[in-house]
Amino acid sequence: MTAPKSLSPDTLAAQGLGWITQPHHDIAPAIHPASTFERAGDGSYPGGRVYSRDQSPAYDQAEALLAALEGGHQALLFPSGMAAATALLQALEPGARVLAPRAMYWALRNWLIELSARGHIAVEFYDNADTAGLTMALDALRPRLLWIETPANPTWEVTDIAAACAAARRYGTLVAVDSTVPTPVLTRPLALGADFVMHSATKYLNGHSDVVAGALVCREDTPTWQRARQNRALGGAVLGPFEAWLLLRGMRTLYPRVRQASASALAIARAFERDPRVAAVLYPGLPSHPGHAVAAAQMQGGFGGMLALRVAGGEGAAIAAAGRLQVFKRATSLGSVESLVEHRASVEGPGSLCPPDLLRLSVGIEAVEDLIADLDQALG
Numbered sequence: 001m002t003a004p005k006s007l008s009p010d011t012l013a014a015q016g017l018g019w020i021t022q023p024h025h026d027i028a029p030a031i032h033p034a035s036t037f038e039r040a041g042d043g044s045y046p047g048g049r050v051y052s053r054d055q056s057p058a059y060d061q062a063e064a065l066l067a068a069l070e071g072g073h074q075a076l077l078f079p080s081g082m083a084a085a086t087a088l089l090q091a092l093e094p095g096a097r098v099l100a101p102r103a104m105y106w107a108l109r110n111w112l113i114e115l116s117a118r119g120h121i122a123v124e125f126y127d128n129a130d131t132a133g134l135t136m137a138l139d140a141l142r143p144r145l146l147w148i149e150t151p152a153n154p155t156w157e158v159t160d161i162a163a164a165c166a167a168a169r170r171y172g173t174l175v176a177v178d179s180t181v182p183t184p185v186l187t188r189p190l191a192l193g194a195d196f197v198m199h200s201a202t203k204y205l206n207g208h209s210d211v212v213a214g215a216l217v218c219r220e221d222t223p224t225w226q227r228a229r230q231n232r233a234l235g236g237a238v239l240g241p242f243e244a245w246l247l248l249r250g251m252r253t254l255y256p257r258v259r260q261a262s263a264s265a266l267a268i269a270r271a272f273e274r275d276p277r278v279a280a281v282l283y284p285g286l287p288s289h290p291g292h293a294v295a296a297a298q299m300q301g302g303f304g305g306m307l308a309l310r311v312a313g314g315e316g317a318a319i320a321a322a323g324r325l326q327v328f329k330r331a332t333s334l335g336s337v338e339s340l341v342e343h344r345a346s347v348e349g350p351g352s353l354c355p356p357d358l359l360r361l362s363v364g365i366e367a368v369e370d371l372i373a374d375l376d377q378a379l380g
């Protein structure tokens with residue numbers, strides 16, 4: 001049933017691995033809502049499944065596809081990105097030291113701090129873009145897990161995944177990469193040495209702002225991975241079958257969506273890079289970005305659909321500009337077909353490390369001229 005290994009990931013995604021559903025030879029899969037499966041008279045389970053909490057057939061195709069796209073051993077779907085990250089954190093030994101980046105998805109950063117305060121883990125932070133500092137922190141702390149997010153919310157700092165993994169390996173530190181923003185289209189962390197990839201599948205993998213889901217992928221089967229599996233099966237945080245079906249539907253167009261968003265984000269970054277109304281454009285695709293060289297080496301075919309504008313005139317000017325946007329919709333989240341803008345500091349609230357003049361842009365697949373014209377009028 002699985003397509004030949006030599007097919008490009010674009011083809012695997014577009015065809016959902018080429019799976020055909022029996023008995024009608026469906027090109028699009030059926031939705032599998034069954035919670036339970038028939039037991040034969042002799043006590044066996046002819047369908048090979050007992051109960052859907054830990055064995056839902058609704059996940060098979062999307063999980064197999066994501067594992068193939070990431071080049072991993074196995075993938076697991078979760079009911080949110082946060083649930084996926086939590087399942088991995090709960091697979092660590094109690095009190096395990098976790099080294100996480102200073103700039104990262106805000107809710108996950110807060111959750112790490114909370115779990116640390118409760119004694120489940122012990123979190124420490126490193127500067128995302130400082131490989132030498134990260135190596136020193138690994139040497140000093142010998143953490144159980146290194147967490148990487150690159151490019152990282154909301155300033156798009158870049159971490160050198162291969163260098164970080166090489167340093168982590170010296171201390172037996174596991175490496176997990178939140179690859180929500182680059183997606184397997186642009187970066188394949190497992191090939192760079194990471195042990196786990198985590199996705200908020202709510203974002204690019206689904207791509208249509210209509211599913212909340214998450215995923216973990218492992219490079220190989222390990223006791224830590226088995227515990228993460230158990231955390232889903234016994235912890236019971238599972239995705240619904242309709243959401244899994246929608247997610248697979250979204251993943252079929254992942255490659256053209258991400259490529260279009262990346263090309264448009266680069267065009268927008270270039271259009272406003274020297275605009276006096278903009279104090280700075282933060283985008284790894286610009287040669288002026290401090291992480292450009294590393295990003296160019298570890299990202300293939302684009303730098304992603306996320307960027308930030310620091311508006312000249314400060315916080316008030318940034319909020320006013322966001323208020324004038326018409327094509328960009330003011331909303332949190334990212335990675336969908338429609339473009340979104342967010343004044344990140346006010347969403348993150350007290351303690352936010354985000355510059356107050358920063359507008360985060362998630363570039364969709366609309367005509368890029370419309371997006372540039374909208375930003376141009378909004379900047380006044």
Ligand SMILES: *Cc1c(COP(=O)(O)O)cnc(C)c1O
Nearest residue numbers: 080081082105178180200202213
């Ligand atoms: C949205 C997001 C998350 C959290 O995922 P949910 O699906 O909202 O739980 C984690 N990391 C990144 C980079 C995200 O953008």
